[in-house]
Amino acid sequence: MRRAGLALVTLVVVVALGAPWLAPNPPDRSFAQSLYAPPTIVHVFDGGPRAPFIYQQRLVSRLERRFEADVSRPVALRWFTGGRLVSVADDEGPLLLLGADALGRDIFARLLYGARASLTLAVVATFAAIAIGALIGGIAGYAGGLIDETLSRLTEFVLVLPTMYVALALRAALPLVLPPGTVFVMLAAIFALLGWPIVARGVRAIVASERERDYVAAGHALGAGPWRMLVRHLLPSTIGYVAVQATLLLPAFILAEATLSYVGLGFPDTVPTWGTMLQDAANVSLIGNAPWMLAPAAAIFIVVLGVNLAVQGRGRAPVQLEL
Amino acid sequence: MTAYFARRLLFALVLVLVVSSAALLLTRLAPGDVTAQLGPFAAPEEVASARARLDLDRSPLAQWVLWLARAGRFDFGDSFLYNRPVRELVARAAGNTAILAVVALAAATALGIPLGIVSGSRSGPAASLIRAASLVCVSMPPLLTSLLFVFVAATTRWLPAGGMTSVEALDGRWSTWLADVALHLPLPALALALPIAATFERLQAQSIAEALQQPFVTAAAARGVPPREIVVRHAWSVSLGPICGVYGIAIGTLLSGSFVVEFVAAWPGLGRLTYEALRARDIYLVAGCAATGGLMLAVGMMIGDLLLAAADPRVRERPAG
Numbered sequence: 001m002r003r004a005g006l007a008l009v010t011l012v013v014v015v016a017l018g019a020p021w022l023a024p025n026p027p028d029r030s031f032a033q034s035l036y037a038p039p040t041i042v043h044v045f046d047g048g049p050r051a052p053f054i055y056q057q058r059l060v061s062r063l064e065r066r067f068e069a070d071v072s073r074p075v076a077l078r079w080f081t082g083g084r085l086v087s088v089a090d091d092e093g094p095l096l097l098l099g100a101d102a103l104g105r106d107i108f109a110r111l112l113y114g115a116r117a118s119l120t121l122a123v124v125a126t127f128a129a130i131a132i133g134a135l136i137g138g139i140a141g142y143a144g145g146l147i148d149e150t151l152s153r154l155t156e157f158v159l160v161l162p163t164m165y166v167a168l169a170l171r172a173a174l175p176l177v178l179p180p181g182t183v184f185v186m187l188a189a190i191f192a193l194l195g196w197p198i199v200a201r202g203v204r205a206i207v208a209s210e211r212e213r214d215y216v217a218a219g220h221a222l223g224a225g226p227w228r229m230l231v232r233h234l235l236p237s238t239i240g241y242v243a244v245q246a247t248l249l250l251p252a253f254i255l256a257e258a259t260l261s262y263v264g265l266g267f268p269d270t271v272p273t274w275g276t277m278l279q280d281a282a283n284v285s286l287i288g289n290a291p292w293m294l295a296p297a298a299a300i301f302i303v304v305l306g307v308n309l310a311v312q313g314r315g316r317a318p319v320q321l322e323l
Numbered sequence: 324m325t326a327y328f329a330r331r332l333l334f335a336l337v338l339v340l341v342v343s344s345a346a347l348l349l350t351r352l353a354p355g356d357v358t359a360q361l362g363p364f365a366a367p368e369e370v371a372s373a374r375a376r377l378d379l380d381r382s383p384l385a386q387w388v389l390w391l392a393r394a395g396r397f398d399f400g401d402s403f404l405y406n407r408p409v410r411e412l413v414a415r416a417a418g419n420t421a422i423l424a425v426v427a428l429a430a431a432t433a434l435g436i437p438l439g440i441v442s443g444s445r446s447g448p449a450a451s452l453i454r455a456a457s458l459v460c461v462s463m464p465p466l467l468t469s470l471l472f473v474f475v476a477a478t479t480r481w482l483p484a485g486g487m488t489s490v491e492a493l494d495g496r497w498s499t500w501l502a503d504v505a506l507h508l509p510l511p512a513l514a515l516a517l518p519i520a521a522t523f524e525r526l527q528a529q530s531i532a533e534a535l536q537q538p539f540v541t542a543a544a545a546r547g548v549p550p551r552e553i554v555v556r557h558a559w560s561v562s563l564g565p566i567c568g569v570y571g572i573a574i575g576t577l578l579s580g581s582f583v584v585e586f587v588a589a590w591p592g593l594g595r596l597t598y599e600a601l602r603a604r605d606i607y608l609v610a611g612c613a614a615t616g617g618l619m620l621a622v623g624m625m626i627g628d629l630l631l632a633a634a635d636p637r638v639r640e641r642p643a644g
Contacts, residue, residue, distance in 0.1 A: 157338070157341075160338070160575055160620060160624060161342070161575070161620075162575045162576075162578040162579040162582075162616065162620065163575075163579055164578075164579035164580075164582045164583065165578065165579065165582060165594075165597065165613075165616060168582070168597070168598065168601060169346060169349060169597075169601060169609075169613075170349075172353070172601035172602060172604075173349045173350065173352070173353035173601075174353070175354055175355075176602075251462075255464050255466060258466060259466055259583055262466065262586070263586055263598060265602075278466075278470070281470060282587070287470075287473070287474050287477065288474065288477040288478050291474060291478075294470060294471075294474060297466075297467050297470050297471070300466075300467060301462055301463060301467055304462040304463075304464070305458070305459070305462035308458060308461060308462050309458070312458075
């Protein structure tokens with residue numbers, strides 16, 4: 001089970017890293033004849049087994065979004081050409097493994113590129129949340145007294161807020177149209193601000209109990225200052241706990257990005273992320289006819305399932321975080 | 324005990340106050356205001372009068388004090404977007420969200436707890452199946468479940484794919500309205516409930532497995548109490564502590580989750596209203612939504628605390644935390 005989970009997560013990471021090579025088309029290329037085109041099916045049988053090939057999809061009716069395969073001429077896939085794993089020649093394609101979206105863009109390619117944005121954002125936000133949480137929790141647990149009381153109350157307060165609403169309010173308070181880079185930094189900051197209390201609470205408890213241990217007294221006797229004590233000796237003892245929390249935060253942040261982008265408060269549509277892709281799926285009458293638009297939802301599911309499987313029995317039940 | 328609840332009550336009050344004030348000030352200090360709704364060609368006098376109506380011509384601090392004073396008398400101002408009192412709008416939306424949340428919580432409890440007891444106390448194919456199903460569900464947050472259900476409903480037409488009422492059922496009679504809502508409710512409620520049910524199942528399974536390790540279970544078995552009775556009567560009551568504890572946390576999850584579900588399934592609740600208010604910077608509506616959300620959160624937490632205190636005497640004795 002654990003191995004299967006790790007395999008899933010690794011697969012997604014590898015796919016995200018190799019996106020430019022694995023994707024048959026650039027993510028922002030729009031195929032004018034392929035709006036809402038269904039997935040191109042790769043055949044391996046033609047009488048007998050043969051090398052993978054496709055039939056070119058021809059647009060029959062733009063209004064009904066009807067496509068017909070040109071079965072008279074099988075198109076062989078080109079391997080390792082033009083810096084891509086697999087592709088077809090321009091006049092024989094397009095090769096749309098998961099269909100196309102409203103602008104005729106390759107959903108498969110966007111999914112791969114989207115993995116980069118979604119995962120990077122989640123990882124950055126997780127590290128930021130852990131840094132803030134470990135620092136605040138560490139100070140609270142180490143200092144004790146009034147500082148502890150204040151910081152613990154603050155932690156408790158942020159912890160009970162419904163994160164989605166706070167993220168929404170913070171994001172909505174900022175200008176709606178921003179360049180993607182700014183959006184990235186801003187979302188990471190918002191997520192970190194919402195995620196840190198979960199880390200801080202546990203770190204505080206661990207540091208507070210570790211503080212009573214002999215090695216801390218020995219360190220003090222040898223002249224270690226409070227900061228050195230905290231950062232070099234006490235915080236490392238929380239690493240196991242923090243690692244478990246990271247596995248909680250990561251899927252939650254992926255989801256938070258998806259949700260914010262879905263409601264139109266995340267990345268602009270030009271940036272492929274799983275959330276911006278899902279935005280197209282908001283149209284109910286549409287996803288009935290073009291279920292492949294839900295591909296990003298499947299991708300999110302795979303990552304969350306992978307993380308949950310990987311950490312099963314490692315100090316936490318696969319309990320979902322509210323974000 | 325009394326001191327404990329007094330402190331929790333104080334925390335709840337502070338929560339509502341801080342959340343609504345923060346929402347008000349955040350909206351006020353954010354660039355732009357609701358008069359953008361008037362369009363780019365609105366006459367300056369018109370914009371000015373609209374701003375005056377919403378007290379936007381005062382300083383943020385003065386507006387906040389004014390709002391607080393009015394809110395003390397349960398007057399939450401008017402919404403610019405809807406041109407109606409905020410209280411009316413928010414009450415209706417909060418009611419809709421509450422229906423959704425309560426039904427979802429009930430469904431999650433009805434599904435999660437019994438399944439958790441089974442999977443925690445037994446081994447075999449049934450338990451493995453439950454465990455696998457709950458792992459899948461826990462990896463399917465409300466965003467995914469609601470999208471999936473809406474897709475299924477749109478394709479199969481078994482249930483309405485969104486909304487809370489349909490136009491055909493608007494004949495003004497209570498019974499028709501109720502039947503109509505009951506038809507629209509299962510989809511969003513289940514979408515919201517499934518991930519929570521899976522969390523409940525996991526917790527209940529862990530907790531009952533731990534309880535079954537206790538010496539009193541061995542003692543009961545030695546006295547000849549049948550296994551089913553040990554699980555249901557003895558181990559379960561001991562295992563309830565962690566479950567009651569999670570109800571207080573679940574309320575936040577419910578609110579966050581219901582925002583997503585309301586959005587995907589077009590349920591006219593507090594989440595959608597908040598979103599609209601935030602996007603338009605409809606300042607009093609934002610503050611009203613935040614206050615209501617905070618209140619729901621506080622009430623949910625208080626109920627969770629009560630449950631926890633009822634289940635675990637140690638909580639009652641503890642000097643507030």
